Amino acid sequence: MFEDIKNINHEVHNFKSKSSQEIEDFRISYLGKKGKITLLFNKFKEVPVSDKKEFGKQLNILKTAALDKITTLKSSLNDRPKSSKSNLDYTIPGQPTEIGSRHPITIIRDRITNIFSQIGFNVSEGPEIEDDWHNFTALNFPEEHPARDMQDTFFINKDIALRTHTSSVQVRVMENSQPPIRTISPGRVYRNEAISARAHCFFHQVEGLYIDKDVSFADMKQTLLYFTKAMFGNETKIRLRPSYFPFTEPSAEVDVSCTICNSKGCNVCKYSGWLEIMGCGMVDPNVLENCKIDPDIYSGYAFGMGIERIAQLIYEVNDLRLYSENDLRFLKQFTTESY
Numbered sequence: 001m002f003e004d005i006k007n008i009n010h011e012v013h014n015f016k017s018k019s020s021q022e023i024e025d026f027r028i029s030y031l032g033k034k035g036k037i038t039l040l041f042n043k044f045k046e047v048p049v050s051d052k053k054e055f056g057k058q059l060n061i062l063k064t065a066a067l068d069k070i071t072t073l074k075s076s077l078n079d080r081p082k083s084s085k086s087n088l089d090y091t092i093p094g095q096p097t098e099i100g101s102r103h104p105i106t107i108i109r110d111r112i113t114n115i116f117s118q119i120g121f122n123v124s125e126g127p128e129i130e131d132d133w134h135n136f137t138a139l140n141f142p143e144e145h146p147a148r149d150m151q152d153t154f155f156i157n158k159d160i161a162l163r164t165h166t167s168s169v170q171v172r173v174m175e176n177s178q179p180p181i182r183t184i185s186p187g188r189v190y191r192n193e194a195i196s197a198r199a200h201c202f203f204h205q206v207e208g209l210y211i212d213k214d215v216s217f218a219d220m221k222q223t224l225l226y227f228t229k230a231m232f233g234n235e236t237k238i239r240l241r242p243s244y245f246p247f248t249e250p251s252a253e254v255d256v257s258c259t260i261c262n263s264k265g266c267n268v269c270k271y272s273g274w275l276e277i278m279g280c281g282m283v284d285p286n287v288l289e290n291c292k293i294d295p296d297i298y299s300g301y302a303f304g305m306g307i308e309r310i311a312q313l314i315y316e317v318n319d320l321r322l323y324s325e326n327d328l329r330f331l332k333q334f335t336t337e338s339y
């Protein structure tokens, strides 16, 4: 009997576990109804009277040892999650999440689009890889026009090129709908130029087209004045200088009063007080005909501007390359509120 106590004591002493299930099994097999220790208690009556006292004492010590063992093992179970949890301080503010910002070209494009959508222009888009018809021929470019030259245009083959302007989108709109047409086409365009601070092989444009009965040059001028005031401020003035584009007749170049020096003269406006911002003109009747619109009934105007150029005047960024270098130090300076 004493031998049993000794053996069980040994077992209890050596028992180790990190699983709550195993600890519970241990409890049942030693202290449960049919547990080894419980059975020894049941055998108490069989112990000779002379040994009863010592047997009872040792049995009680064994039971206490088993109970202690269970308590320590269980508390070490609870300890572990507690100690790893206590390393976390839920009151520390979280790591700030970096929120991206809109690209300056996108900000300016959206502003231009909003200004024109307020007077009824919708937005149309078209492919950046264009055929000769939509980029040149329909727009009245003569066969030998220098803009078709390999130096200006990225040709993919004889007939397919990267569009050099978004006027190609307007050809598509005219081909697919009848007047009244009021649309602007923002998008990326490509020209085969050496990359420098003032030129890039791609840039962005917003071109506009309005075709209806009795559309006049005066309508165009008023629309462009409305746009420049909304874009650069109510004080802005415009002037139109005669120019040439194959697809418009008459054509003009639009200047705005210098927003940087208030027309006093600075190095951005080259001390002239004026800044060139876009081309415009009355749509050439040949172009209307090419797009199956009757020039005897309808007339229209078109205009086109570079988004980088407008952005340059709003943000006073003079190096075009910055817009496509993706330098976060540059890009982070622009927010939708910063104009």
Ligand code: PHE
Residues within 6 Å of the ligand: 164, 165, 166, 167, 207, 208, 245, 248, 279, 280, 281, 302, 303, 304, 305
């Ligand atoms: N398509 C011309 C360009 O890319 C801009 C323009 C559009 C000029 C419409 C006049 C009328 O330079």
